[in-house]
Amino acid sequence: xxxxxxxxxxxxxxxxxxxxSGTFDEGKPDTRYDWKEKLATREERIKxxxxxxxxxxxxxxxxxxxxxxxx
Amino acid sequence: MSEGKIKTVDRATEELIEKAVKENIKTxxxxxxxxxxxxxxxxxxxxxxxAMGPCRLPRTxxxxxxxxxxxxxxTIDTVVARNFARxxxxxxxxxxxxxxxxxxxxxxxxxxxxxxxxxxDEVKLLAVALDFNIEVxxxxxxxxxxxxxxxxxxxxxxxxxxxxxxxKAPKKRQEIWRRYAVVPRGIDREVVEVMHRTHMGVDQDxxxxxxxxxxxxxxDGWGGSMISTDLQDIMFGTPVPVLGSINLxxxxxxxVNMVVHGHEPLLPELLVxxxxxxxxxxxxEKVGAKGIxxxxxxCSANEVLMRHGIPCAxxxxxxxxxxxxxxxxxxxxxxxxxxxxxxxxxxxxxTKLITTSDRAKIEGAEHIEFHPENGLDTARRILRLAIxxxxxxxxxxxxxNHKQDTVVGFSHETINYLLxxxxxxxxxxxxxxxxxxxxxxxxxxxxxxxxxxxxxSGHLTMIKExxxxxxxxxxxxxxxxxxxxxxxxxxxxxxxxxGSGLQEVCxxxxxxxxxxxxxxxxxxxxLVAATAMVKEGGLGDDLSDxxxxxxxxxxxxxxxxxxxxxxxxxxxxxVFGTTWPTLGSDRVTEHLFKDYEDMFKGMWAYEPDPVKxxxxxxxxxxKKRKALGIDKARERVLFDMAMRRALG
Numbered sequence: 001x002x003x004x005x006x007x008x009x010x011x012x013x014x015x016x017x018x019x020x021s022g023t024f025d026e027g028k029p030d031t032r033y034d035w036k037e038k039l040a041t042r043e044e045r046i047k048x049x050x051x052x053x054x055x056x057x058x059x060x061x062x063x064x065x066x067x068x069x070x071x
Numbered sequence: 072m073s074e075g076k077i078k079t080v081d082r083a084t085e086e087l088i089e090k091a092v093k094e095n096i097k098t099x100x101x102x103x104x105x106x107x108x109x110x111x112x113x114x115x116x117x118x119x120x121x122a123m124g125p126c127r128l129p130r131t132x133x134x135x136x137x138x139x140x141x142x143x144x145x146t147i148d149t150v151v152a153r154n155f156a157r158x159x160x161x162x163x164x165x166x167x168x169x170x171x172x173x174x175x176x177x178x179x180x181x182x183x184x185x186x187x188x189x190x191x192d193e194v195k196l197l198a199v200a201l202d203f204n205i206e207v208x209x210x211x212x213x214x215x216x217x218x219x220x221x222x223x224x225x226x227x228x229x230x231x232x233x234x235x236x237x238x239k240a241p242k243k244r245q246e247i248w249r250r251y252a253v254v255p256r257g258i259d260r261e262v263v264e265v266m267h268r269t270h271m272g273v274d275q276d277x278x279x280x281x282x283x284x285x286x287x288x289x290x291d292g293w294g295g296s297m298i299s300t301d302l303q304d305i306m307f308g309t310p311v312p313v314l315g316s317i318n319l320x321x322x323x324x325x326x327v328n329m330v331v332h333g334h335e336p337l338l339p340e341l342l343v344x345x346x347x348x349x350x351x352x353x354x355x356e357k358v359g360a361k362g363i364x365x366x367x368x369x370c371s372a373n374e375v376l377m378r379h380g381i382p383c384a385x386x387x388x389x390x391x392x393x394x395x396x397x398x399x400x401x402x403x404x405x406x407x408x409x410x411x412x413x414x415x416x417x418x419x420x421x422t423k424l425i426t427t428s429d430r431a432k433i434e435g436a437e438h439i440e441f442h443p444e445n446g447l448d449t450a451r452r453i454l455r456l457a458i459x460x461x462x463x464x465x466x467x468x469x470x471x472n473h474k475q476d477t478v479v480g481f482s483h484e485t486i487n488y489l490l491x492x493x494x495x496x497x498x499x500x501x502x503x504x505x506x507x508x509x510x511x512x513x514x515x516x517x518x519x520x521x522x523x524x525x526x527x528s529g530h531l532t533m534i535k536e537x538x539x540x541x542x543x544x545x546x547x548x549x550x551x552x553x554x555x556x557x558x559x560x561x562x563x564x565x566x567x568x569x570g571s572g573l574q575e576v577c578x579x580x581x582x583x584x585x586x587x588x589x590x591x592x593x594x595x596x597x598l599v600a601a602t603a604m605v606k607e608g609g610l611g612d613d614l615s616d617x618x619x620x621x622x623x624x625x626x627x628x629x630x631x632x633x634x635x636x637x638x639x640x641x642x643x644x645x646v647f648g649t650t651w652p653t654l655g656s657d658r659v660t661e662h663l664f665k666d667y668e669d670m671f672k673g674m675w676a677y678e679p680d681p682v683k684x685x686x687x688x689x690x691x692x693x694k695k696r697k698a699l700g701i702d703k704a705r706e707r708v709l710f711d712m713a714m715r716r717a718l719g
Contacts (some may be wrong), residue, residue, distance in 0.1 A: 019500060024581075028314055029356055031313070032311055032313040032380065032480070033311060033312065034308070034311050035311060035485070035488050035493060036192065036194050036311070036484075038311065038493055039493075041192055042193075042197075045193060045194045045197055046197060046207070047494070048194060048496075049194070049197060049198055049201065050494030051494065051496070052484075052487055052488070052491075052493070052494075052497075053198060053484070053487070053496075055602070055603050055606035055607070056198075056200065056201075056202070056239060057201055061606070061607075062608065063244070063605070063608030063609075063612075064604040064605075064608040064609060064610075064611065064612050065241055065242060065606055065608070065609050065612040065613075066606070066608075067608070068612055069663070
């Protein structure tokens with residue numbers, strides 16, 4: 001906890017509060033973070049499409065568009 | 072050049088304009104003072120489609136009620152609508168011919184005939200294959216890619232039916248398009264039909280001309296541009312956030328500077344690969360350079376910046392200025408937005424100007440044509456030319472000391488990931504924060520630079536006003552680069568410029584208040600992201616229900632009109648600045664600005680003042696919030712057991 005930075009902000013009651021500041025690492029990244037690399041197999045990739053991009057690749061989602069169609 | 076008139080809000084640009092004036096080098100900035108806009112052409116009140124004219128039909132100051140009719144009897148409404156239609160068709164043709172080049176290269180890549188290209192993103196390949204109803208289970212990726220390439224190429228020459236990507240749009244939107252018979256059948260067919268209908272003596276009802284214009288524009292947004300984006304992602308990788316730097320200060324005095332300028336990322340990708348080869352780097356050292364500095368310009372820059380972090384030298388109005396630094400050994404240009412004036416500037420320096428597309432040559436420039444079969448060899452040849460040219464610098468080099476860190480690469484897939492992680496990816500947090508009012512709405516601010524507006528000022532003024540009012544901004548093209556140079560594309564910008572609600576969300580997710588989504592063909596990413604918001608639920612069931620708006624405050628190209636028109640036809644209120652090309656006809660303007668809202672639930676507006684334009688967008692966003700019933704903060708009530716029982 002000792003290494004954390006804090007800053008003062010005004011709360012909803014108008015009083016000053018001490019809140020946790022940024023917890024990110026200092027410096028700049030020298031590589032890009034390609035999150036898709038975590039999907040190693042064809043099965044995982046298809047599963048990702050059916051969950052993350054369910055709006056187009058799955059029937060299991062519940063948006064207002066879908067509800068109006070009785071889905 | 073006249074003193075006192077502000078030409079740019081970018082310091083690096085200002086310094087190089089001063090250098091150009093001092094050295095008597097003509098640039099777009101000086102030429103714009105010598106050539107004033109034609110007063111008849113600016114409102115498109117001139118018909119020159121047959122040899123009985125040209126018929127000039129400007130408004131007369133004396134008799135404003137007088138009918139303005141050409142020799143053939145064409146009304147001013149027909150003339151203005153035809154001119155507008157042809158501009159949109161030219162813009163659509165540009166994006167879609169880009170798409171064709173990409174699709175042909177994609178197919179050759181899948182067939183193993185494109186040197187240096189591979190399928191990098193299997194996830195995206197599977198997604199697009201599913202869009203095109205291609206069986207993916209148990210099949211080899213090249214096999215899937217070949218079938219996809221063949222099917223995609225058929226989209227250009229299809230004569231009937233509907234473009235495949237139309238199915239990605241919300242269902243209600245598809246119904247609206249079908250009601251007005253504007254669903255594109257085939258990409259090329261819609262462009263050809265606009266050209267036919269606007270030929271002398273064919274379609275002479277402005278409303279009917281504009282319907283075909285709409286169908287043509289949709290063939291870009293939900294056709295050509297989407298094809299380009301998707302196939303480029305498959306071949307080069309879907310963008311993820313990457314740190315880059317931007318502005319003319321990215322050029323390096325002690326390295327071989329090579330600028331890739333244009334739009335198609337095919338050759339630029341191979342130049343990135345080749346520039347990292349040890350042999351090429353050794354060659355650079357041999358001529359006394361410390362290395363090779365590849366930099367981008369215009370949308371080619373956006374492409375290599377968001378996929379590789381290659382530095383971006385600047386946007387449209389900075390292309391000649393990059394050469395004026397005296398530090399550019401070679402500039403490649405392919406298609407779109409390349410000024411012929413580049414040649415005259417290059418002749419003042421040692422810079423080699425190389426045209427690389429079989430569709431575009433510039434008189435005086437060297438032509439080295441890119442073909443995918445030997446693409447990597449071509450890239451190496453061009454890099455060697457740049458290296459060999461390094462000792463030929465004959466001017467004192469002046470590189471402005473201005474560059475800015477920037478975070479780019481927010482594809483719609485990555486936004487989805489950032490909002491929910493890999494296994495709970497979702498637009499839900501964005502929708503929730505719009506519903507609870509932390510985020511007021513979303514705006515797409517895109518488009519070019521135009522020398523008739525102080526460089527970058529329209530974009531920056533508008534975008535700062537929007538984010539100050541808690542509107543999350545999605546940006547592409549030259550607008551995105553303007554934001555990068557001004558420091559708006561870093562997470563820290565939220566603290567400095569955004570309203571408190573947007574600031575909270577940006578801090579929580581770790582994103583900038585302005586998201587760089589790519590090049591101008593990547594406006595299709597905005598359409599898909601907006602569709603995901605609709606499908607996620609809670610914000611209506613059509614794109615027109617979203618608290619969203621679009622703008623191009625510094626537009627200049629026909630492509631911008633095509634983009635604007637497919638946004639309007641997709642249900643988005645869209646404001647253009649600088650000038651507007653239908654002002655010659657009140658009825659055409661009224662039709663696009665008002666009737667289109669009844670028909671397509673999206674409409675055009677024109678407002679040259681970027682702050683007023685931002686307020687028009689905010690008003691529209693508020694109107695949509697009210698229609699959704701999320702315009703007022705509601706008190707949160709914690710239900711006790713008795714209240715819960717009462718619900719049942």
